[in-house]
Amino acid sequence: MSTMEQPEPPSEVLIPSLPNDIALNILARVPRRYHAVLSAVSKPFRSAVSSPQFFAIRSLLNSAENIVYLNVGSYDLSHDNWFAVHRNLSPVSNNKLLQLAPVPRIPIDAQLNGSAYVAVGPKIYVLGGFTNEKGGMFLHSNVWVLDCRSHVWEHGPSMPTRCFNSKAAFLDGKLYVVGGVPSNKKSWVEVLDLAVGHWEAIPSPVYGVSIPVYGIELVDGKISIGLGEHDLRLDPMTKTWGGIENKEPLLLDDCHCVVDEVLYHSSGWRFRRFDKKIGFWKYLKGVTEGKPKYACGPKLLNLVGRLFMAFAEVRFGDTVDSKEGELHFKKKKKKKEGKFRVWCAEIDVTEDGDGDWWGRVRWSDKVPLLPERNWGSPRAHFNDKVCPYFCECLSVSL
Numbered sequence: 318m319s320t321m322e323q324p325e326p327p328s329e330v331l332i333p334s335l336p337n338d339i340a341l342n343i344l345a346r347v348p349r350r351y352h353a354v355l356s357a358v359s360k361p362f363r364s365a366v367s368s369p370q371f372f373a374i375r376s377l378l379n380s381a382e383n384i385v386y387l388n389v390g391s392y393d394l395s396h397d398n399w400f401a402v403h404r405n406l407s408p409v410s411n412n413k414l415l416q417l418a419p420v421p422r423i424p425i426d427a428q429l430n431g432s433a434y435v436a437v438g439p440k441i442y443v444l445g446g447f448t449n450e451k452g453g454m455f456l457h458s459n460v461w462v463l464d465c466r467s468h469v470w471e472h473g474p475s476m477p478t479r480c481f482n483s484k485a486a487f488l489d490g491k492l493y494v495v496g497g498v499p500s501n502k503k504s505w506v507e508v509l510d511l512a513v514g515h516w517e518a519i520p521s522p523v524y525g526v527s528i529p530v531y532g533i534e535l536v537d538g539k540i541s542i543g544l545g546e547h548d549l550r551l552d553p554m555t556k557t558w559g560g561i562e563n564k565e566p567l568l569l570d571d572c573h574c575v576v577d578e579v580l581y582h583s584s585g586w587r588f589r590r591f592d593k594k595i596g597f598w599k600y601l602k603g604v605t606e607g608k609p610k611y612a613c614g615p616k617l618l619n620l621v622g623r624l625f626m627a628f629a630e631v632r633f634g635d636t637v638d639s640k641e642g643e644l645h646f647k648k649k650k651k652k653k654e655g656k657f658r659v660w661c662a663e664i665d666v667t668e669d670g671d672g673d674w675w676g677r678v679r680w681s682d683k684v685p686l687l688p689e690r691n692w693g694s695p696r697a698h699f700n701d702k703v704c705p706y707f708c709e710c711l712s713v714s715l
Contacts, residue, residue: 384713477516567580
């Protein structure tokens, strides 16, 4: 059931002297980043640019765009932050490459952590997770659905089991949710048929075993599941399991994505692609422009055939502590303090003809609206596997 009523196609006149179907055809050609401006023109405009009919026309006109949705949070914050990310096509005036449109948060009183995320058409599904409450950690079975056309949150069919740290994938009209905590839940794999809103369980070879799932991906029409050193593959048609025979593990974790059926992975600012012909990973050459000295928490996304990455850049420097009333001739104490900000970047990947693959940073910029925050550890203890924030990137066609 929706938390708000879904917008209906406008019945009032949109543009005087023009039929509404022609007016919609005109408005549908306007880039997505200007839809908030159109919504402010009038109530009929606001209804129009949020209606399914409007987005169907955009698709027919080949005007649909792939929009990145970014969810950024931290365990010391009371809520997370949702944004739609747009490129600024005229950054000279304000020197910013990104424009962020804030998106309403999930309508609960606490920040939801450890959820599984997946984009399906114009919607984003957020499954399970936990909140920190006075009595401790509270696990959820809720399914929240963001309709990116109207930025309205809806309730989806609740999961059979409360859990967090699951991974999710979408294939042939069904959502597959794998793993998670607690490990003794009834089903290691749960499947939601979106057409009928019904959940079912798939028997798995690791039922009741505490094995963390690091990542999930669709590879060759099957669901590949990363378990660290070993990977599993589920055939959704036959509901049978098998191993993945590669010379190296697929590295399915939070830092991977698939572009043109090729698996990519990032660790800090080092990128590699999996060569299925030889069963090995190969590092990308280049990718030096805009490279931060200290980066952590990367998330990769396939954005229309290019690599989109969100990450945290950490800066270390000397700062001075001084106490009120301290005499001017006393030596002031210096300390090392780290600060970090969230950045986004887009990377092209090309082959040079000699079997080597190169990456080139098309652009990179810090995420506005998110303040710089303390890192909390000295430079000597920097670890790109540890990051005080969490981030999810999803691409939606609108």
